[in-house]
Amino acid sequence: MLRMPIAVVLLGVAGMASSAQQPHPPGLGERGNEASIAVDINAAGQVAGIIEEDSGRQRAVLWDKRLVELGTLGGSDSFTRGINIGGDVVGSAQDSDNHWRAFVFRAGLAMRDLGTLGGNSSYGMGISRSGQAVGYADTSDGYFHAFSTGRNGDGPLVDLGTLGGNISYAAGVNTDGVIVGTAALSDGYRRAFIYKPGEGMKDLGTLGGRSSGATAVNDSGVVVGTSETPDRRWHAFVHDGKKMVDLGALIGYGDSFATSINAAGHVVGSIRIGDERRSFVYRDGKMSVHPGGFGLxxxxxxxxxxxxIGARYVGKKFQASTMHSSQRPVVTHGGTDLVSLILVVLTGTAGIVIYRRRYRGIVMQGANRIIRFKFPQN
Known part of the structure; x- marks a missing residue:
């Protein structure tokens, strides 16, 4: 299979970020044939990322005006998944037995192994302002369950349970300790869930299909994710606490996946049309789409x-980049019909067919699991 390296333009910004933020020069400090990917960025402009060596080894890194290597837990590989306003990073690293273990990294301290739920491995997926980490971990019966640490990131892992099935995984957490993710029902189908302290796990439903999954929640409790529709498509959604709103219907084509939401309620994500990817921003009631070559x-x-924050595909490789949510789109839905979209000449998309399989699970959504993690199995 063709090996397609991933190069990144990372945005490190000195001081507090603003709308005038400018991207850092290309790369995370990788050398030679090393590749890199930017995963998350906080309001201070600190970026959590990954550098991949030519051998395939992955290293969790932080860009904070300079490159900071986060290390491992005794094994060879590590990767990041999130960063909070204080610069605390969550991710996963291999231990000396080559098991993946969820970690939290805080400046000036060693990487901390968060443990498991009785099995061998765990994966860190999100972290709140206070340092509460969430993710999923192996259980003693061979399945995996969503977990949370204490509100300040302390204490043993708490098993969040499921929706009647065998598995669950947490993807995001807000300042109030509200957690979202995906959990299996007793019939095996998977549903987006919201977990509130003292209330437990609640099924958020679907857009008429069989499955759904949640990826992020903001401090107002608004949830985003992806749901199957009655016609077996995948549509991005936003759930305001009362109902699930179909963002994919505003786009009108392809499979769409919402990946993040900020405090203002602005939602970002990707659209998949065959081998092509487009980015979207749902902002102030309008859906903006940036076709290939114009967005992320x-x-x-x-x-x-x-x-x-995300990546463009330039010169047969990924190149991490950014855009402001108010960047002028090529097509705006909710006032402009879709005919104009058909007339767009797509650029820069020829040959975009294959990219490294292990990254598909880190940055994309899969149809079966909503988030398909392609990490080594131990």
Whole structure:
């Protein structure tokens, strides 16, 4: 299979970020044939990312005006998944037995292994302002369940349970300790869930299909994710606490996946049309789509300063980049019909067929699991 390296333009910004943030020069400090990917950015402009060596080894890194190597837990590989306003990073690293373990990294301290729920491995997926980490971990019976640490990131892992099935995984957490993710029902189908302290796990339903999954929640409790529709498509959604709103219907084509939401309620994500990817921003009631060559090929996050972080596909490689959520789109839905979209000449998309399989689970959504994690199995 063709090996397609991933190069990144990372945005490190000195001082507090603003709408005038400028991207850092290309790369995370990788050398030679090393590749890199930007995963998350906070309001201070600190970026959590990954550098991949030519051998395939992954290293969790933080860009904070300079490159900071986060290390491992005794094994060879590590990767990041999120960063909070204080610069605390959550992710996963291999231990000396080559098991993946969820970690939290805080400046000046060693990487901390968060443990498991009785099995061998765990994966860190999100972290709140206070340092509460969430993710999923192996259980003693061979399945995996969503977990949470204490509100300040302390204490043993708490098993959040499921919706009647065998598995669950948490993807995001807000300041109030509200957690979202995906859990299996007793019939095996998976549903987006919201977990509130003292209330437990609640099924958020679907857009008429069989399955759904949640990826992020803001401090107002608004949830975003992806749901199957009656015609077996995948549509991005936003759930305001009362109902699930179909963002994919505003786009009108392809499969769409919402990946992040900020404090203002602005939602970002990706659209998949065959092998092509487009980015979207749902902002102030309008859906803006940026076709290939005009926006981000991969969309990972949007921070409080309206900076959207992801990657473009340039010169047969991924190149992490950003755009402001108010960047002028090529097509705006909710006032402009879709005919104009058909007339757009797509650029820069020829040959975009294959990229490294292990990254598909980190930055994209899969149809079966909503988030398909392609990590080594131990």
């Amino acid at each position: 090929y991969l969309v990972n996050n949007i921070n409080a300063e309206e900076l959207v």
